[in-house]
Amino acid sequence: MTTLSDAMTNAPAHPQPPRRQRTMPLREWLAPITLVTVLAALLGTMYLGYTTDPEKHLHDFPIALVNQDVGDTVAGEPTHLGDQITTALTDAVPADKIDLHTLGINEAQRQLQNGEVYGAIVIPGDFTKRVAILAAASIVPGDIEQPIISVLTNPRAGTLAAQIMQTVADQAMTQVNATVGTQLAGQVRAALGDTPLSGAAQRQLATPIDIVVTAYHPLPEGTGQGLAAFFYTLVLLIVGFSGAMMINSLVDASLGFVPAEYGPWHKPTTRAPISRWHTLLVKWGIAALSAPIASAVFLGIGAALDMSLERPLLLFLYGTLAITAIAVTGLSVMAAFGTAGLMINLIVFVVLGIPSSSGTIPLEATPRWIADMAAFEPMHQIYLAVRAILFFDGHLEAGLGRGLGMTLAGLAIGLILGAAATHTYDLRGLHRLGTGPQPTRPAEGH
Known part of the structure; x- marks a missing residue:
C-alpha cells in the first residue's frame, strides 16, 4: 500500500504544466485561401478569355492578296477585273480585323513558307x-472555263x-461573286436586249467565280493536324518547370535545409555548411545535366510514335536549350x-504562358491584352522555334531566329537574377537555417 510519504517522495519537484497545442492564427488560414482564389480568378480570366470567341477577338489577321490578272477587252473596252476585285476586297475587308497584304506571287509564297501569313x-x-468568255458563252453556244480565284490556307501556321x-x-469571296455576277449579268442583258436568259445561264451568271480552297504545303502525317508543335512545346515547358521544382526540393532536403520526408518517415539531415550561391550552382548543374537527357527522351518517344521529325538533331539541341533556360x-x-x-514560376510559365503561346489559337484571334503578352512570355518564344523546326524546315525567318534569341535572353536573365540575389544574400550574412542538427562550423559567406 502506497503511503502519502511515498507519494510525496516520488512526485516531481516541479510539476510540468500540460503543453498547449499551437493553433494557426487567422491570417495564416486566410493566406492560402486568398492565393488559391487569386489563382482561380487568373486561370479563369486567361483560359476562358482566349477560348470563348476567337472570331470576335480577331485583329490584325495577316492574309496575302495576289493579283496576277493581266486584263482583257470586254464589250469593246479594256477591262481589268483583278484590279477591281483587289480594290473591292481592300475596301470591304474590315481593317481592324484583317491585315491584307497586297503582294506579288513570289513574296506571298515566301511569307506562306515562313508562316508570316495565314493564307492567300x-x-x-x-x-x-475567262469572265469575258463566260459572258460571251451566255449569248452564243461554246465551251467555257469558269473563272477561278484560289484561296490558299496555311495549316503549318x-x-x-x-x-x-x-x-x-x-x-x-461570296461578296465578290455577287458583285461580279451582277456586273456580268447586266452586260449580258444589255447585249441580248429583249431576249430572255435561260435558267442555267442566269444561275451561272449569279455565281460566275469558282472559289478553289487548297492547303499550301499540306502537313505530313504524324503532326496531329498541326498540334504537334504546341504539345512538344508544352512538354518542354513542363519538364523544365517541374524539373526545377523537383531539383530545388531534393537538393534542399539532401543539404538539410528542408525536411526529407518519405510518407510517414522523416530522415533527419545535418545542414551542410554551404552558401546560397554554391547551393544554386549545384542546382543549376543538375538542371544542365538533366536537360539533354530529357530532350533525348522526348525525341526518342516522338520517333517511336511515328511523329514527323524533319530536323531531329536541331530539335534535340533546341529542346536542350529550352529546358535548361526554363529550369x-x-x-x-x-x-x-x-x-x-x-x-x-507557375504564373509566368504556365498560367500566362499557354493562352499567349499561339499554339492552339492564333494571337490575332485572342484579346489584345493576351496577344501583347506574347512579346515576353517564354512559351510563345519556344513555340515559334519548335514550330519552325517541325513545320518550316528550321528557317530562321519562320520563328527559329526569334525563338532562339529570346530563349538565350531568358537564360541570361535567369543566370543574372540567381547570381545577383544569392551573392547579395550571402554578403549580407542572410544564411539559410536548416531543419536538422546544425554543423559545428557556420557556413561561410560564399
Whole structure:
C-alpha cells in the first residue's frame, strides 16, 4: 500500500504544466485561401478569355492578296477585273480585323513558307479573259472555263488559323461573286436586249467565280493536324518547370535545409555548411545535366510514335536549350523569392504562358491584352522555334531566329537574377537555417 510519504517522495519537484497545442492564427488560414482564389480568378480570366470567341477577338489577321490578272477587252473596252476585285476586297475587308497584304506571287509564297501569313487569295492571270468568255458563252453556244480565284490556307501556321482563313475568304469571296455576277449579268442583258436568259445561264451568271480552297504545303502525317508543335512545346515547358521544382526540393532536403520526408518517415539531415550561391550552382548543374537527357527522351518517344521529325538533331539541341533556360530561371526565381517563387514560376510559365503561346489559337484571334503578352512570355518564344523546326524546315525567318534569341535572353536573365540575389544574400550574412542538427562550423559567406 502506497503511503502519502511515498507519494510525496516520488512526485516531481516541479510539476510540468500540460503543453498547449499551437493553433494557426487567422491570417495564416486566410493566406492560402486568398492565393488559391487569386489563382482561380487568373486561370479563369486567361483560359476562358482566349477560348470563348476567337472570331470576335480577331485583329490584325495577316492574309496575302495576289493579283496576277493581266486584263482583257470586254464589250469593246479594256477591262481589268483583278484590279477591281483587289480594290473591292481592300475596301470591304474590315481593317481592324484583317491585315491584307497586297503582294506579288513570289513574296506571298515566301511569307506562306515562313508562316508570316495565314493564307492567300490569288487572282490568276487569265481571270478577266475567262469572265469575258463566260459572258460571251451566255449569248452564243461554246465551251467555257469558269473563272477561278484560289484561296490558299496555311495549316503549318496553325490549324485554327487555317479554319479562320477559310471562313474569312468564304465571306469575302461570296461578296465578290455577287458583285461580279451582277456586273456580268447586266452586260449580258444589255447585249441580248429583249431576249430572255435561260435558267442555267442566269444561275451561272449569279455565281460566275469558282472559289478553289487548297492547303499550301499540306502537313505530313504524324503532326496531329498541326498540334504537334504546341504539345512538344508544352512538354518542354513542363519538364523544365517541374524539373526545377523537383531539383530545388531534393537538393534542399539532401543539404538539410528542408525536411526529407518519405510518407510517414522523416530522415533527419545535418545542414551542410554551404552558401546560397554554391547551393544554386549545384542546382543549376543538375538542371544542365538533366536537360539533354530529357530532350533525348522526348525525341526518342516522338520517333517511336511515328511523329514527323524533319530536323531531329536541331530539335534535340533546341529542346536542350529550352529546358535548361526554363529550369535555370525557375531555380533562380525560387532562390531570390523563396516560397513565393513557386507561385511566380507557375504564373509566368504556365498560367500566362499557354493562352499567349499561339499554339492552339492564333494571337490575332485572342484579346489584345493576351496577344501583347506574347512579346515576353517564354512559351510563345519556344513555340515559334519548335514550330519552325517541325513545320518550316528550321528557317530562321519562320520563328527559329526569334525563338532562339529570346530563349538565350531568358537564360541570361535567369543566370543574372540567381547570381545577383544569392551573392547579395550571402554578403549580407542572410544564411539559410536548416531543419536538422546544425554543423559545428557556420557556413561561410560564399
